[in-house]
Amino acid sequence: MTAPYHPSDREKVVAKLPTDLRKDLKVRAAELGVDIQDAVTEGVTAWRRAKSRPQVDTTGGSSFATYLPAGLYGKLKDTCKDRKLSYNQGLAQSIHLWLDSHPSPRPQPPRESGARRVIMGNQKGGVGKTATSAGVAQALAEMGKRTLLIDFDPQGHLTRQLGYQMLDIDSPSLAKHMLGEARGDIRDLLVPIKGGDFEGRLHLLPACKDAFLLDAKLATSRSVRIKETALERALEPLAHEFDYIVVDCPPSLGYAMDTALYYSRTRDGEEAGQSGIVVVVLAEDSSADAYDMLLEQIEDLAEDMSITISQLGFVVNMYDSRKGYVATSSLDEWHQIGDPAVLAVIPELKEQREAVRVKQPLLAYEPDCEQAIALRTIARRISE
Structure with a gap:
């Protein structure tokens, strides 16, 4: 592996997301062994097919960047326009949908051998x-x-x-x-x-x-x-x-x-x-x-x-x-x-x-x- 994405089929996406949402995404992706960019890709794809989702409070959001398959960000923008939502709101809803669809695994019992x-x-x-x-x-x-x-x-x-x-x-x-x-x-x-x-x-x-x-x-x-x-x-x-x-x-x-x-x-x-x-x-x-x-x-x-x-x-x-x-x-x-x-x-x-x-x-x-x-x-x- 030479890089987490290839320029020919991925494009960088930057948005403003609530800190708690960014943290939940990182932790859940790590728990499930999924790359963050793949989790967001799944979420965006599912969100575009889904009906209306609850609004996410994006007040005070901080910068978040990931990589999506080329063309998917454009499709996300189009869907946001159709639903009269901001791009930040659309991405936040997409991530929430992925989190809802991928619950955290049960915590493992304490390790007898320690750390x-x-x-x-x-x-x-x-x-x-x-x-x-x-x-x-x-x-x-x-x-x-x-x-x-x-x-x-x-x-x-x-x-x-x-x-x-x-x-x-x-x-x-x-x-x-x-x-x-x-x-x-x-x-x-x-x-x-x-x-x-x-x-x-x-x-x-x-x-x-x-x-x-x-x-x-x-x-x-x-x-x-x-x-x-x-x-x-x-x-x-x-x-x-x-x-x-x-x-x-x-x-x-x-x-x-x-x-x-x-x-x-x-x-x-x-x-x-x-x-x-x-x-x-x-x-x-x-x-x-x-x-x-x-x-x-x-x-x-x-x-x-x-x-x-x-x-x-x-x-x-x-x-x-x-x-x-x-x-x-x-x-x-x-x-x-x-x-x-x-x-x-x-x-x-x-x-x-x-x-x-x-x-x-x-x-x-x-x-x-x-x-x-x-x-x-x-x-x-x-x-x-």
Whole structure:
């Protein structure tokens, strides 16, 4: 998949919709595993065939954008004129009709094994693990999932890009909790991430520069297994307070990465593929070389510890077909691997860089951009 739509058969539609209606659409589409653009297409098609529908209060609506099959928006406008309705009202009624026709599935019972654990990894830096981690966590929270986003990289890019301060070097931190050096409750380190349709369900565990010392301290630990189990032990108090825990891993193959891989393993009573690693790559040869090294680390740890570590899929990030044969042929090779599959291709566009510049979550800054749509696709696929 190279983009969520093709210019020849889709056209962008922008309207003003009530915030609650936009939120309900995103959550319901995610619950049912349906792309938002497909849900709106179904709704518009059904609405044009239906008789009169109740008016929707569109006062104070905010911008909403999606993509409809070429020509359908024109037909929607024609129907609105016939019924003497505004285009915003017609689209709002269409979405309401789709929601009414697609009720929310029953909530699932609590998971005995606790939160599903998704780590974002690749020992090569600059591939966009941080942006992908943040965006997927935002999308999961949009779906109604209680989500914790962990900045496990001592560089702290995730923390700063979202507009938060790194923890002070002398303060309690995730690394200190992992090493048994921290006092207090790890819950006290969490901060809510505000903005967008995910607000109230998304929290961040910020980075601290002391994580630079983590590998060395784990290596010299007297405990034989502490370096593999340290992250899991530190996060255990949070296991049943979230539906998903997303970890932005450092670009490293060291002991810290071992703890993250072990944390993402398939636990007793948990189905394979519920938790695991998402590998973020670029459409270039250096990412393939880096993946080979990561794969060797995964296989060695799994064999040494007699565990199963699921590879949930690849995310090909910052893709631009205009870069020519190197990019297009590399993308083909990622697809050809087959298992794990390519979850999504995130295009190289300005919106993510702009969101970082203004220190806002992408799904709050530009919730309807192509990158946001791809991130929701990833969230939906790993939650299936």
